[in-house]
Amino acid sequence: MRYIYLLIILTCFSCNNERVLYLPEIEKAEVTEVLDVSPAYIFYDETQADSTLLNRKNLIITTNWLVNVDKRLTLKQAIPHIKFMQDKKRNAEMHKNEDAKNYFTCNDTSIGNLGFLEFTDVFYEFSEPIDTSINLQDLVAEKLKNNQASTSTFLEIPLDITNNNKDKIQQELQSYIELLALSTSISEDMVINGYAIDLYFEGRMSFQDYISVKSKLSKIKSDKIIITNNEFIY
Known part of the structure; x- marks a missing residue:
């Protein structure tokens, strides 16, 4: 003590x-x-x-x-x-x-x-913002089209975390999991086992909000979601 x-x-x-x-x-x-x-x-x-x-x-x-x-x-x-x-x-x-x-x-x-x-084991990098105009289903389809995935794989997906959506990250990841059921409609030969999530943080986010998000993400226990060690600040 x-x-x-x-x-x-x-x-x-x-x-x-x-x-x-x-x-x-x-x-x-x-x-x-x-x-x-x-x-x-x-x-x-x-x-x-x-x-x-x-x-x-x-x-x-x-x-x-x-x-x-x-x-x-x-x-x-x-x-x-x-x-x-x-x-x-x-x-x-x-x-x-x-x-x-x-x-x-x-x-x-x-x-x-x-x-x-x-x-x-976190690796921080500074980067440009990701393009959020493409929805997840289109992004998955694009990766399959470009042969960036094998027949049974975890797809690497960027997750944009901002001051506006920081409180909804868990719900967003849940929607990712629900999309797995639709993977066969994207490609009959593809089985998507889950997602490897790269985190992109808005640079003006406070350190308090960053810790809150990281704490919530650490409590996600799903074999469909892997949070990678790559964190990008823009």
């Missing part, structure tokens, strides 16, 4: 300067305890050009990383720092620990304590 209390204090203070960091909130986190850790902080700081201030001087390559991101930041502000730290760890040549993981620190409101969301 003393360790947890100390960690909460550290999320609010850094380098002997008082800085308030508002952790994103989560419910029923799958991970509530992480040992052998070192922290990093991405503060919301309006005095900086990009409104962020990164403190990573206490990070140790061989430990599990707890990355504390202020929930008010947008993805365009926070992700470059997160990607920078990931690349440092992945490209380390000495003292590397393959078992060390990366977590976002959150406030788990269901238990009144800290919860953690792992992102070790």
